[in-house]
Amino acid sequence: MSGSQFNNKVIQWFDDRLPIFSMLQHSAVEYPTPRNLNYWWNFGSLAGLMLVIMILSGIFLAMAYTPNEALAFNSVERIMRDVNYGWLLRYMHMNGASFFFVCVYIHIFRGLYYGSYKAPREVLWWLGLVIYLTMMGTAFMGYCLPWGQLSFWGTTVITNLFSAIPVVGDAITTWLWGGFSVANPTLNRFFALHYLLPFVIFALVFLHVVALHTTKSNNPLGIDVKGPQDTIPFHPYYTIKDLFGIGVLLMVYLGVVFFLPNFFVEPTNYIPANPMVTPPHIVPEWYFLPFYAILRSVPDKLGGVIAMFGAIVIFFFLPWIDRSKVRSAKFRPIYKQLFWIFALVCVVLGYIGSQPPEGSMVPLGRVFSVAYFAFFPLLWLISKVEKPKPLPQSIAAPVLKGASVGHAAQPMEKA
Amino acid sequence: MANMSTHTQGLPPGDASRRDFLLYATTAVGVAGTAMALWPFINSMNPSADTLAMSTTEVDLSSVAEGQAITVTWRGKPVFIRHRTAAEIEEAKAVNIGDLRDPEADDKRVKKPQWLIVVGVCTHLGCIPLGQKAGDPRGEFGGWFCPCHGSQYDTSGRIRKGPAPLNLPVPAYTFLTDTTVRIG
Ligand code: HEM
Ligand code: FES
Numbered sequence: 385m386s387g388s389q390f391n392n393k394v395i396q397w398f399d400d401r402l403p404i405f406s407m408l409q410h411s412a413v414e415y416p417t418p419r420n421l422n423y424w425w426n427f428g429s430l431a432g433l434m435l436v437i438m439i440l441s442g443i444f445l446a447m448a449y450t451p452n453e454a455l456a457f458n459s460v461e462r463i464m465r466d467v468n469y470g471w472l473l474r475y476m477h478m479n480g481a482s483f484f485f486v487c488v489y490i491h492i493f494r495g496l497y498y499g500s501y502k503a504p505r506e507v508l509w510w511l512g513l514v515i516y517l518t519m520m521g522t523a524f525m526g527y528c529l530p531w532g533q534l535s536f537w538g539t540t541v542i543t544n545l546f547s548a549i550p551v552v553g554d555a556i557t558t559w560l561w562g563g564f565s566v567a568n569p570t571l572n573r574f575f576a577l578h579y580l581l582p583f584v585i586f587a588l589v590f591l592h593v594v595a596l597h598t599t600k601s602n603n604p605l606g607i608d609v610k611g612p613q614d615t616i617p618f619h620p621y622y623t624i625k626d627l628f629g630i631g632v633l634l635m636v637y638l639g640v641v642f643f644l645p646n647f648f649v650e651p652t653n654y655i656p657a658n659p660m661v662t663p664p665h666i667v668p669e670w671y672f673l674p675f676y677a678i679l680r681s682v683p684d685k686l687g688g689v690i691a692m693f694g695a696i697v698i699f700f701f702l703p704w705i706d707r708s709k710v711r712s713a714k715f716r717p718i719y720k721q722l723f724w725i726f727a728l729v730c731v732v733l734g735y736i737g738s739q740p741p742e743g744s745m746v747p748l749g750r751v752f753s754v755a756y757f758a759f760f761p762l763l764w765l766i767s768k769v770e771k772p773k774p775l776p777q778s779i780a781a782p783v784l785k786g787a788s789v790g791h792a793a794q795p796m797e798k799a
Numbered sequence: 800m801a802n803m804s805t806h807t808q809g810l811p812p813g814d815a816s817r818r819d820f821l822l823y824a825t826t827a828v829g830v831a832g833t834a835m836a837l838w839p840f841i842n843s844m845n846p847s848a849d850t851l852a853m854s855t856t857e858v859d860l861s862s863v864a865e866g867q868a869i870t871v872t873w874r875g876k877p878v879f880i881r882h883r884t885a886a887e888i889e890e891a892k893a894v895n896i897g898d899l900r901d902p903e904a905d906d907k908r909v910k911k912p913q914w915l916i917v918v919g920v921c922t923h924l925g926c927i928p929l930g931q932k933a934g935d936p937r938g939e940f941g942g943w944f945c946p947c948h949g950s951q952y953d954t955s956g957r958i959r960k961g962p963a964p965l966n967l968p969v970p971a972y973t974f975l976t977d978t979t980v981r982i983g
Pocket of ligand 2: 922923924925926946950962
């Protein structure tokens, strides 16, 4: 990476010794970005903002929180009632997790729709999936910390998933718990890991961005950038667009924090953990519901666990399951429909996961779990037979067609 | 290693394999050493000595009438003790063992037929099944019903329906007198 030139002598002096300013200049100012990105491209930076909010609110919560089975629940109540702005920190953190997942889910489905998982972005896609998995682990362990009834029983059910592993399953669950059931040692280690993992996510996000800036951004047309006329510098065009998105996100997020802070919360979690009584209806947080529905749909313990993890792991193979060379669903009439059906199936599975496993929910859960997995072989099939619509010449071509002809060949003027 | 003395003249074949050997040996020792150094960290997460110290629980059963059940705590887990009725014992015995998911005869699961003692943790994902209190649902087989994913146990605590793979386990216990039992 060649160093940039700076007018400020101090900055130049420093940059010659540690090129952070050059790095910033390359990746946040000059970074040549496709000129046609739509608002779905905002959600990466929005997820990044949520990560920063989670780490900040979390560190300050940790200063007042006690990870001990006898004290945890009350320490959270003390945060809510006595610690200055403790209610704000906790509501920001609690709802922040939900908004973090909203951003990441939209970000993932954006990638699915516009084919961002395809060559040359496979590693970028994998890093995203690893971030998502780490987030799930972090949120799961965070949910244990307030030590309410659902904290306790959610932790019990999820850690017991590992007991399905043949032969070593029981040894693994005992090791995870540090005892013979979820108890104080479990709470202690979950707090230690809940503190650690967000920083691991931070490092993964850094790699994700390095991979992005190596392969460059995809775009709604899914075609490659042909030259400078197809791009604009990141700053000021996308910095301002991201800033606008941040404004909208903060309005909705803080609206919930201030006016509906318990919107996503099951009231049962305001009852202190009782290892002797399972609440009548256990539901995980909404962002886990589709996978929970899949788990419950398989009438076999090990089979259910395999299906649940498989539902995520299969996404790692997507770059090879989809054999079409065309990225964007805009030009793929069959894939476009398949995509929307899949999105709908995920939402319905989420609803099924939130209901008690009785009556019509059981067969419905099975049908929709099969539909979920059917997406992948179907995609494999249609990606060979589908006839894509003609692709535009370049990113700039359709935009400039209406404008003065002949200008299109010219490189875009840079700000 | 016949050409050991010729190591100054470039790299004769024997020398190359010696270097390979040294490289592999160093790597193997390094990997084994790292793995061994990791073990104390991993093992520190296993149950500690105080958690492991086998605890026992003594229970007085004299106040548990026929048809009633009590729940006691043992090693942080609930243990179900049910004073079974004659009909319940009959039902448990009448089952054809071959039809069971986890085949076990009822008399292998009790010391005194009227007292059924099992660990009250669903063998699916660890919830506590309902069926201890009078108004609780007990499922189709008159034993316990797990609210989490709908596993059903019979009057011997054996799995009959739902996702759980195994019967409710029977803990080690001894009757100290006719009406006191020590679990563990
Ligand atoms: C990836 C980012 C993070 C996610 C997704 C996350 C998620 C969660 C969730 C879902 C809860 C339970 C909220 C509730 O119901 O009360 C929680 C609690 C908690 N988290 Fe985090 N967290 C993150 C980062 C952090 C960080 C960096 C810390 C710093 C140590 C932290 C400290 C805490 C503490 C002390 C609690 C318990 C207090 C409470 O329940 O509100 N978190 N977290
Ligand atoms: S934990 Fe009992 S049925 Fe799943």
